[in-house]
Amino acid sequence: MVTLIAALLAAPAGARAGERWPDGPRQWTHEAGTLTLSAPPTRIVALNWAATEALLLLGITPVGVADRDGYGTWVQAPGLPDAGVANVGSRSAPSLEAIAELKPDLIVTSAELAPAASQLAALAPTYVISLYTPGADPFERATRQLRTLADMTGRRARAERVLAELNATLDQERARLADAGLAGIPVALVNFLDTRHVRIYARNGLYQTVLDRLGLVNAWQAPGNFWGFSVTGLDALAATPDARLAVIAPTPPGLADSLAESPFWTYLPSVQKHRVYPVEATWPFGGVYPIQRLARALTDGLLAGGDDGVE
Structure with a gap:
């Protein structure tokens, strides 16, 4: 059975390279301050696997991923393409040189890389969100990350369809257990x-x-x-x-x-x-x-x- 998420992963959507927002630059507040983008990003580097997952759910193939091969081993789904995604080093110590070579227009990371925040921001606009931190609700943070990336890339409707399928699955499995x-x-x-x-x-x-x-x-x-x-x-x-x-x-x-x-x-x-x-x-x-x-x-x-x- 082909799920909605599988269909979404195969379907093109969202902004194209070079497109700008008609109302001018937009801003987002995040853990490290304020992020300003003049256009939807199309060359995105993900420095943790949760960010990689979110981009793939939105139908976006990141140009670079930290611990790329490990993602295929441990996370597996949604899957990364076999080609076209550069490895930018480890999740704990990504290579600034490898990231710079990709000429990204957005970097997605978390507070674990706070010591390198200024260096990353010098390479490209950097969105910082931590799903796993004391006192946080990981699911709420993950949902926020998905929706924020969707807003940045012009794919909010797609994010809502992903979340709708998730909720439908949870309701369906709950009913199966209750029936048993x-x-x-x-x-x-x-x-x-x-x-x-x-x-x-x-x-x-x-x-x-x-x-x-x-x-x-x-x-x-x-x-x-x-x-x-x-x-x-x-x-x-x-x-x-x-x-x-x-x-x-x-x-x-x-x-x-x-x-x-x-x-x-x-x-x-x-x-x-x-x-x-x-x-x-x-x-x-x-x-x-x-x-x-x-x-x-x-x-x-x-x-x-x-x-x-x-x-």
Whole structure:
């Protein structure tokens, strides 16, 4: 089934190079001050993967991306073209020279690169927005980023269609769970780091939006870091005996065999009750699109039924 987002990614839209706004330059306020653009940008460099995702959802292929190859490995969707996108170094230390060579008319970054803000602004107008910061709601920030980039590039209608499909998906998956009698159940979302430790997603993270919108309860009530997760040992999961344990891929090689022999694992209530559910991989530190992907994957996993092991 071809989704609306897939169709949007294939359809041209928005401003063309050289077009100017008829009412003159426009301004936006952001985390580092005020940004002024005399025309919609068409050569955009994204210095984090959430910004890359947002541009692709708007049908914009950035001319440069930080950690380009890593995006294809970890984020995957929406996908980057195989050619035509330059790598501009790492997300933590992008190459100013590589960015300058691309002659961008907009750079999108976050507060993590605050020490280089003035240098980036000297290369091109720079929009700074941080999705993951203490006290922030990642989904609200991601929505704001998508809409602001849409306004800058003349694609607001497209952004609203993306958000409308997201909301429709969340409503649809919530109904599927309710029909199966799973409304209100506690769920713990985890990634395995090794055979004894997991990253578990807390209430202040991006994934909380998925649980809320699906009518599920986050079984992990402890606070997380500003990225929205905690790292804990398997024994801590015993404190949530009624939880469904959703194990998000990927998992370390050989994990299933190791856990089968682990007393930390085999005595967990979720394991003994066959309430372990594999869930397809999604990027937990992205923008709006991982929410749609996780909503589908988590619902499919819960409806498929649980087990006592991981894949």
